[in-house]
Amino acid sequence: KAGVTQTPRYLIKTRGQQVTLSCSPISGHRSVSWYQQTPGQGLQFLFEYFSETQRNKGNFPGRFSGRQFSNSRSEMNVSTLELGDSALYLCASGPPGRGITDTQYFGPGTRLTVL
Amino acid sequence: QKEVEQNSGPLSVPEGAIASLNCTYSDRGSQSFFWYRQYSGKSPELIMFIYSNGDKEDGRFTAQLNKASQYVSLLIRDSQPSDSATYLCAVGRAGGTSYGKLTFGQGTILTVHP
Numbered sequence: 001k002a003g004v005t006q007t008p009r010y011l012i013k014t015r016g017q018q019v020t021l022s023c024s025p026i027s028g029h030r031s032v033s034w035y036q037q038t039p040g041q042g043l044q045f046l047f048e049y050f051s052e053t054q055r056n057k058g059n060f061p062g063r064f065s066g067r068q069f070s071n072s073r074s075e076m077n078v079s080t081l082e083l084g085d086s087a088l089y090l091c092a093s094g095p096p097g098r099g100i101t102d103t104q105y106f107g108p109g110t111r112l113t114v115l
Numbered sequence: 116q117k118e119v120e121q122n123s124g125p126l127s128v129p130e131g132a133i134a135s136l137n138c139t140y141s142d143r144g145s146q147s148f149f150w151y152r153q154y155s156g157k158s159p160e161l162i163m164f165i166y167s168n169g170d171k172e173d174g175r176f177t178a179q180l181n182k183a184s185q186y187v188s189l190l191i192r193d194s195q196p197s198d199s200a201t202y203l204c205a206v207g208r209a210g211g212t213s214y215g216k217l218t219f220g221q222g223t224i225l226t227v228h229p
Binding site: 031032033042043044045047048049050055056058088090092094102103104105106107108109 | 147149151157158159160161164203205207213214215216217218219220221222
């Protein structure tokens with residue numbers, strides 16, 4: 001089974017621009033979670049999508065948004081980029097939940113650099 | 116108090132030794148516990164998950180969970196230089212506002228020296 005894929009792998013943007021990152025989950029997985037990883041804050045949860053619906057959202061400003069398509073692929077968008085948005089953005093997919101947070105498998109990540 | 120805390124590193128062990136990684140969590144409603152390994156420049160890779168109190172073994176890895184003490188650990192037996200990485204403890208709970216959310220510790224850097 002193919003793993004989680006993320007595109008692009010690397011991005012360089014300037015302040016004020018916007019960016020869209022893409023994630024394709026493992027086949028059959030319908031839950032997609034997004035995380036931001038920085039040296040200072042570690043891994044922080046952004047949001048989770050399941051069946052095209054955002055079920056959960058972390059403590060990030062509204063500039064961070066996402067969506068999920070009917071094939072479970074997901075995108076996240078960051079508008080009005082700030083220097084502090086430079087990070088590794090990780091997508092994780094998981095099987096349908098059983099009422100507790102199920103195992104999540106991470107993609108390779110997108111390294112975003114904001115200049 | 117951080118939600119998930121891991122023993123401060125870095126941790127250095129000789130090849131062949133047992134590496135012990137510890138993690139405590141503050142949310143008593145936590146129900147799922149995970150250990151991920153992350154090599155430098157790579158994404159986290161799942162090593163173990165555990166839901167019930169006690170021990171769970173998988174090859175050289177043993178996860179231990181004590182919900183009463185809000186403590187989870189990972190033992191790596193016969194440590195190899197290839198085990199050198201950052202180990203992340205992650206905690207999850209039931210649905211509602213916790214859907215799809217894992218809370219991570221800051222990670223422990225493990226170095227296994229020959």
